[in-house]
Amino acid sequence: MSGAACTAARDAAPELALGILDGQARAEVLLHLATCPHCQRYLDEMAAVADGVSCLAPELEPPADFARRIDSTIRGARRRSVRRWVTTVAVTAAAAAILSITVVRVIDFHPTSAHPVAAPALRSVAMVGSNGLQVGHVAVSSSSPASVVVNVDYNVPDGTYSLQVRQPSGTPRTVGTITITGGHGQWTGAAPLPPAQGVSLDLVAPSGSVVCQAAVNQAQATS
Amino acid sequence: MWSVADDALVAGMATGDPDAASAFVERFQRRIYGLAYTMLGDVRGAEDVAQEALLRAWRHAGVYDPRRGTVVSWLLTITRNLAIDTMRVRRPIAIDPDAVLAWSPPAPGRGPAEAALVSDDAGRLHQAIATLPGEQRRAIVLAGIVGLSAREVSEREDIPLGTAKTRIRTAMQRLRLALTEEHTE
Numbered sequence: 034m035s036g037a038a039c040t041a042a043r044d045a046a047p048e049l050a051l052g053i054l055d056g057q058a059r060a061e062v063l064l065h066l067a068t069c070p071h072c073q074r075y076l077d078e079m080a081a082v083a084d085g086v087s088c089l090a091p092e093l094e095p096p097a098d099f100a101r102r103i104d105s106t107i108r109g110a111r112r113r114s115v116r117r118w119v120t121t122v123a124v125t126a127a128a129a130a131i132l133s134i135t136v137v138r139v140i141d142f143h144p145t146s147a148h149p150v151a152a153p154a155l156r157s158v159a160m161v162g163s164n165g166l167q168v169g170h171v172a173v174s175s176s177s178p179a180s181v182v183v184n185v186d187y188n189v190p191d192g193t194y195s196l197q198v199r200q201p202s203g204t205p206r207t208v209g210t211i212t213i214t215g216g217h218g219q220w221t222g223a224a225p226l227p228p229a230q231g232v233s234l235d236l237v238a239p240s241g242s243v244v245c246q247a248a249v250n251q252a253q254a255t256s
Numbered sequence: 257m258w259s260v261a262d263d264a265l266v267a268g269m270a271t272g273d274p275d276a277a278s279a280f281v282e283r284f285q286r287r288i289y290g291l292a293y294t295m296l297g298d299v300r301g302a303e304d305v306a307q308e309a310l311l312r313a314w315r316h317a318g319v320y321d322p323r324r325g326t327v328v329s330w331l332l333t334i335t336r337n338l339a340i341d342t343m344r345v346r347r348p349i350a351i352d353p354d355a356v357l358a359w360s361p362p363a364p365g366r367g368p369a370e371a372a373l374v375s376d377d378a379g380r381l382h383q384a385i386a387t388l389p390g391e392q393r394r395a396i397v398l399a400g401i402v403g404l405s406a407r408e409v410s411e412r413e414d415i416p417l418g419t420a421k422t423r424i425r426t427a428m429q430r431l432r433l434a435l436t437e438e439h440t441e
């Protein structure tokens with residue numbers, strides 16, 4: 034351990050490991066970790082503690098038909114290709130290499146108290162890359178077609194991607210393109226989201242591989 | 257009875273095997289639902305989060321990388337992130353951190369053989385948390401299980417932000433020591 038950067042990184046490591054550090058502080062620590070294996074090891078230990086703490090939440094029996102409902106969703110959506118995700122490993126692995134799984138959480142989208150958003154009208158859905166890593170958020174309105182705001186903040190290589198709405202059966206439909214610069218990108222627009230389970234909004238690289246996706250089921254939006 | 261290893265189940269899901277998925281859901285649903293319920297404090301929200309976490313695990317099974325962590329920690333990370341997202345949209349209800357721990361014996365409702373499999377780490381952590389000063393214990397439960405940020409902990413506990421950060425950090429450092437010390441004995 035040496036220097037002020039190490040001290041700062043270690044001070045922040047517990048919150049980073051717990052997934053509750055955001056914005057500038059997180060970015061600074063991640064930058065340091067990429068160059069400091071000692072602090073990275075320290076973070077890994079903190080991440081193990083954080084996982085252990087999560088495990089201390091009590092195990093509880095879910096509602097009676099919980100497993101059966103998931104089961105039927107899975108069997109219904111089975112035709113959807115899982116294999117295409119395999120191709121995203123190579124794409125995201127390089128970008129993800131410097132990161133520990135527990136550090137990647139983006140919470141930059143949330144309604145502020147100054148601008149309250151009508152709760153039922155807008156949902157925030159996580160955009161997920163490989164390995165459950167979160168790369169950003171999609172805000173979706175319940176209108177039809179839905180107003181969609183895509184925010185990518187992390188872990189997606191710079192470049193231009195097409196945004197596609199995909200459902201378990203049927204061909205993907207391109208609704209726009211998004212450019213990621215310096216790890217960040219935003220897209221705002223309208224997208225027709227079929228009222229069905231298993232609908233996702235995907236970022237698709239020019240090679241055709243899905244880089245990340247958000248599950249934007251309108252069927253779940255009813256509250 | 258499924259004696260298949262966790263990561264073998266995930267590998268099975270990656271090939272699109274729905275039976276592997278059923279076994280996976282059966283194995284992890286209580287842990288996932290329990291975490292989601294603890295974080296959100298309501299049945300409906302917990303059900304939605306737990307369901308989405310398990311479906312996400314199914315959809316992303318092909319990119320699970322065992323070198324990056326265990327299946328359990330992968331799944332808990334997914335669940336925690338989903339629950340935190342949900343909390344960002346609607347405020348969490350007040351959960352008493354002490355109640356969470358009282359609620360959670362190291363290996364609830366398990367036979368001795370299975371309890372041993374739950375890993376010594378869980379027992380050690382539970383013990384270490386119990387010996388923390390009350391204020392640190394509350395902070396680590398709020399941050400680590402309920403998923404509150406340091407700022408939210410400071411608001412909930414009515415303490416300065418710096419104090420909340422210090423409590424979280426000190427608690428994590430002590431827990432880390434508790435784990436590593438035990439290992440070297």
Ligand SMILES: [Zn+2]
Pocket residue numbers: 034035038039040042065069071072
């Ligand atoms: Zn360092």
